[in-house]
Amino acid sequence: MDQTSNKPDAGALRRARILGGPLFRTLLSLGITTIAVLIAQTVVGVLETWYVSFLGTDSLVGVSLVFPISMLMTMMSNGGIGGGVASAVARAIGGGKRREADALVLHAIVVAVALGCLFTILAWCYGPELYAALGGRGPGLAAAVTYSNYVFAGAIPVWIVNLLCAALRGSGNVKIPAITTFAGALVLIPLSPLLIFGVGAVPGLGIAGAGIAVSLYYSIAAVALLVYMARGHAGLVLTRASLNRRFFSDILRVGALSSIGALQLNLMVVLLTAVVGRFGQAALAGYGIASRLDYVLIPLLFGLGTAVLTVVGTCMGAGDIARARRATWLGIAMGAGFTQIIGLVVAIHPPVWLGLFTHDTAAAHFGGLYLRTIAPLYGLVGVSFILSFAAQGIGRPFWTILGGTARLLIAAGGGWLAVNQLGGGMGTLSAFVAAGTVGSALVCAATMVPKRIWTRVEV
Template sequence: MHAPIPPNPLLVDPILPTLTRLSLPNMISMLAIALVAVAETAYVGLLGTAPLAAMALVFPMVMLQQTMSAGAMGGGISSAISRALGAGLMQRAEAVAFHATVIGLGAGLAMFIAFLAGGPWIYRILGGSGDVLGQALLYSNTIFFGAVSIWLTNTFASIVRGGGNMKVPSATLLVAAALQVVLGGALGLGLGPFPRLGMLGIGLGQVIAFTAAALFLAGYLMSSRARVRLSFSQKLSREIFFDILRVGGIASLSSVQTVLTVLIVTALVSRFGDEALAGYGIGARLEFLLIPIVFAVGVACVPMVGMAVGSGNIPRARSVAWTGGLLAAIIVGVVGIVVALAPDLWGKLFTTNEAVLAAARSYFAWAGPTYFFFGLGLCLYFASQGAGKIIGPVLAQSVRLITVALGGWWLTATNAPVWQMFALVGIAMVVYGLAAAAAVYFVRWGKLA
């Protein structure tokens, strides 16, 4: 007689310890990726003012690609795989892995073509001209030349996470981040035997690092070590494409809205002068570093929620969502309270200009206490991906965008002071968190066909 197969730990183990165990590897790798952006900014700063301005133009597009491939579509992939595993359908999980690879390849090619052809128009709209535009195009064309590698890396990582394994993708991304820092600095600044390639070299560092990561993860998924194996002897199925895209495709709208929100706030604050804009930039930089923390908890929620939904255990799925949401909210909420009470702990890392520090203090005083709601909303967005019920949290992001756009228009029309603009950012975070919580609370979760 064969010994009985033990139950999947993600379906039976205590929720909070399991979430913590799954989140920690993700948190380390995501923070490393965030710190790469800081290192690259330092490299570009050494190249001159025009390259630094060029990077500011391209950065929102790089962030859009990362959030779409890792968070939005990646969540849809992990959700479909974990729900299949929860229902005991291994063949379907492996079919999802193949279809996800096709989507990642197609999306990477589409982004490469879109930014190669439309880059000049996009960066002119954002204010680029002259040498700044030329540097932006050089950096953008290099980065998006590697779009397929970035999409496939995040696709493969999401497949592995869907099976409940967080260590392999986290370790791979951590190594890729280190490689990107080393290669970007060496090729961009001409360190050691390498030529000084400027923005081209910094972009190549990312392309090479993610290409290596994609190849490693592909090899892992095709080996016997992977729980869900990648096989190319699959037939294409419209239904499986739909299962991934009805979560990942809709979730991608949230990524677009996030970038639009950042661009709108930046444009609104810029009318108050360089000091106010720099102060807001200091605050936005901290928020950028907080997103990986929420992402780490959120992507741990996806397979736990997905497997629970796939097995029909909806109460456990909801408990995972609320536990993860509160965990992420408390972590970033504590950070928000600290910077609201002692903003110079963060602000003086970047400047000693008193006018800029005053703007940063004002921003943190209004936005810091609302980070709790931002963390709650973003984590519930990921948990909803696991359940396959993503429309509500995406609409919550829409409400945030509308709040910023309409509120900003009204404040501009009434010549309101800059602190009211910062207060609007905080209000929008509260609205987002409450709307996402309402979506999870009121929307019925059930086992999907």
Template sequence: MARVTPNAAPALSAAATQARATRTRALLEAPIAPTLAKLAAPNVLAMFVQTVQSISEAYFASLLGVTALAGLALVFPLVMLTQMLSAGAIGGAISAAVARALGAQDSARAATLAVVAWMIAGAFAVIMAILVGLFGVAFFTLLGGGADAVSAAATYALVFFPGCMAIWLCNASLSIIRGTGDMQTPAVLLLLVSVISIPLSGGFALGWGPLPALGMAGLPIGVVLAFAIGAVLAMAHILTGRTGLSFGGALGRIDISMFRDILSVGALAAVNTLLTTITIIMMTGLVGRFGEEALAGYGLGARLEFLMIPVIFGIGAAMTAMVGANMGAGQVDRALRVAWTGSCAAAVIVGGIGLLLAVFPDLWLGMFLDPSNTGALDAGRSYFRLVAPFYAFFALGLALYFASQGAGHMVWPVISSLSRMAVALIGALILMHTGGLGLRGIFIAIGGAMVVYGSVIGLAIWRKGWRARA
């Protein structure tokens, strides 16, 4: 990053402020579909590369053996919970708060919200590290993993979660930048993080070159180091004025309303994220009763389901900023049009991926499993054939969740997630035992729950809009 001299600083600040004002004006006035596509494109590219990073991690784990894959399946919901909270729930609330402040022409509040965002991110990171350190092993055991799989999961977690401060600060900073309408800078930084983490994770796990072969413990080291670099660069970008925000006197302007502005949306969004993760955890626990191979196969299927979240996030992050700015400016009808445009696009893209894998599941499973892993392959194929056709409903619901963050209306996303969790759990228990369908019954319930999830939030927003703050 170039050094800013004292004489150049005022000119840089003025130019950044003008650029930020231009971006905000585009959010409020430019044609919706082209603007949304322009904003989403760099996010989608960055999320695609981040997905490649997650695929690479699963591949490296597969080289360590089926037990490592099963351990990764046990810890993966907690890892994705960290990502979903920091980038999606709390991160989206940060973007929305900054965007609403800028939509209301209050740049001083937007800058102060950025400082509050870093404080909130740091607190969440500490809480998660403590909880996983205290209860991680008991949690993995509760999911039904064998002793070796639990040991592998604990080894991963005891590296990842003490280091999750880097992930929280990086994602909070990227969310601040997105709130100003700048989607390119976060995308570039996420690309950098993903590109760095892939060789580091593989190198530390498998012992490439001079790096030690640390096995399961090596996988998260690369992720944490890469996010630490991203956090430093993103925070420097913000604090040097390149977002058009001025931080003079920001500490003195902090008040409880700013924490409330982020957490009133972020708390409900976090509940929504927790419900999504709990649903996956409950299903993982039920699948774990069918053995390690079933757990490994389902883990690969659930990993792809989770990997659809970054794809949807690529569009959703753009919607959060665009909806937030329009709600801040009082343009509710335009905010709703933005929500439906982006959400339908996400449903088409993710739904298409789901249909492809429902027909050809080995396109994914074959990257990680040998033909000799028949039990894991059978479980994975069953998952994709019964669940993947309903990915479009999952994408629609999640995209409308991101739009609702921008609007500051989070009740219906939470209701839809509660409905999904209830249908998945109750349906799985009925079909698995009473229906005698075993593992297939669990997967049928998961697919049906996705339909309920997308339908509930979609019908609610279509019928009621965002007439009252929730």
């Protein structure tokens, strides 16, 4: 009974800190834990790629082919639909509507199950054709299909975990998502090599073991989160409630548009992967390793971006638009600064990243060419990313989607034409990707400056 009576107090304290605490400290406290644990999760992903590299080039190519699709699911569940969940919860709490925030949890689970089923069915039915279209051939294609089947077998748990964590972050509770992610890192670091290579009586499953490890972790994490939230320990409470079209609409109105942004980014990677495949397997492996660094920026930008979303959403719900704007521009300065430093280091010395995964001269050449062109612009990636999260917090992500559209058209569309119609090489393709990055940042900034976008959206 005492615990139940204290829960509103904890939630009220979090709300008060978001609405009245020092902005820099508030963003840092909300973002730093998420950043730290997602970096740990990224390290696990890097280690998994390293483990798979011992299985040979074919397995490495297989993982590279599946990676854009698995990242699409991760980004849609975390920053796409997950952004819609976090935005709806943040605005409900900012407006003092605690019961509606709790009801949104059940609606998020329903959405998670539906979309998880969809990803599993699509991957199992159409995965082989997709990976072949991306340039997969022979053993590399077989490895991709095997890995994909096991990874997407756990799609429903992935969606449940990510949407529940998004709801908690939207409420200002970063502790439980952090614990969940740290637990995943601690489980997967020993579990992946155990299932990939085998130890003692445990047989090595090869690339299938890597996919099984991921699905096992998310299945366990999903059950643990559901039980924990049903018992009311997380602040937000999973309770029985009548399904309400308005709540689904509020999640999907923001989440569907935000998912288009995630789809655009991953479609760009898929299309670029297909174009790079024309240069051969070495180019495909080199590009796959180099472009993975783009995703390594996500823990930093996602952690800070979700903090911006929470503050902006809560402030918009409470009617404090000026504070929401200040939080956005401060978040941009922080995100762009950190990512630019990373980009400059890698651009100056690409082997600091490429050397972790390959010593193949040809693959390193193609990967280095890409990084020397793209990495110096990572700060602009930060600008676009943080602005997209701020737009989710407002409840109006449409305009920042235009930035992603510009990037897709310039990088993938222009790059494809340059290579296939004009005979351009990897350097030309990288230049178009760089131009798309610049275009995206300019469009996002231009659409978020006008004051008319900073108006309250009712939950």
